[in-house]
Amino acid sequence: MLLGAHEGIAGGVSTAFARAEEDGAECLQIFTRNARGWAAKPLEAEEVARFRAEAARTAMPVAAHSSYLINAAAPDAEIRRKSWAGLADELARCEQLGIFALVFHPGSNPDEAEGLRLVAEAMAQALDAVPGKALLLTETTAGQGASLGHTFEQLAAIREGIPRALRRRAAVCVDTCHLFAAGYDLTTDEGYAATFDALERTLGLGAVKAFHLNDSKKPLGCRVDRHEHIGEGAMGRSPFRRLVNDARFAAVPAFLETELRYRENLAVLRSLVS
Ligand SMILES: [Zn+2]
Structure with a gap:
């Protein structure tokens, strides 16, 4: 597992690398635009070159996380139109920057089947509009409200809804806090094994192209998304000890999203490697 963090981009996307180095990271995740707005200025050619x-x-692998506004499954046609356009635009920015993957939350829709179908269609449209190498990763979610993506079955259904020719660029990002909040118990050997057996049966372990490493402030199955520093939340250190020593994920980039104390959290993770 390559260990890194979600780094800030104040001063331009290219500045994130120095922050990652400062934190002792081996990989990084960034936003390629303002994460809380719809409008985004095109990237300037000089900034792309610097990046x-x-x-x-x-030589650090870089992933991007999409804007939080995107809801590709939205029942509202206008929000959905903006979301689909936003997803394709963000994928294009990744392609421009040479970023290997764009991570996004599948979104929410009270009609589960309809929501999953809409996410697959949004992904197909974005992948078709932006040819290239950048992957689109649906992230496992905590399952708050009507949000989709809190079971591996849902993520598999989305992936299967994408035409075969485009599906090779569709994969997943596993967030440890969200898994735990969704009811996947990584705190015991049995729970950890059962979780990844379930993932293997539904998506295949090869579909995991990134991890988000976060502890959870809230208990198992709470369906609430609150990140905590590694080892200081309801999960404790054992899930992370299992993950950083899991040979199946040795080459997969993993990003902290604790917002603060990255250097310290990375040191904790490295202390668990045996
Ligand atoms: Zn995450």
Whole structure:
């Protein structure tokens, strides 16, 4: 497992690499635009060049996280239109920057089947509109309200809804806090094994292209998304000890999203490697 964090982009996307280095990270995740607004200025050619130079200098894999406004499953046609356009635009920015994957939350819709179908259609449309190498990763969610993606079955249904020719660029990002909040218990050997057996049966372990490593402030199955520093929440250190030593994920980039104390959290994770 490559260990990194979600880094800030104040001063331009290229500045995130120096922050990642400062934190002792081996990989990083960024926003490629303002995460809380719809409007985004196109990337300037010089900033793209600086970003690519930094990526080459540091050799760190980079993922992007989409804007929080995107709800590809939205029942409201106008929000959905903006979301689908936003998803394709963000994927295009990843392609421009050479970012390997765009992570997004599938979104919410009280009609589960309809919501899953809409997410698959949004992904197909974005992948078709933006040819290239960048992957689109649906993230496992805590399952708050009507949000989709809190079971592996839902993520598999989304993936299967994408035409076969485009599906090779569709994969998943596993967030440990969200898994736990959704009811997947990683705190015991049996729970950990059962979780990844279930993932293997539904999506295949090869579909996991990134991890978000966060502890959870809230208990198992609470369906609430509140990140906590590694080992200081309801999950404790054992799930992370299992993950960082799991040979099946040795080459997969993993990002902290605790917002603060990255250096310290990375040190905790590294102390668990045996
Ligand atoms: Zn996450």
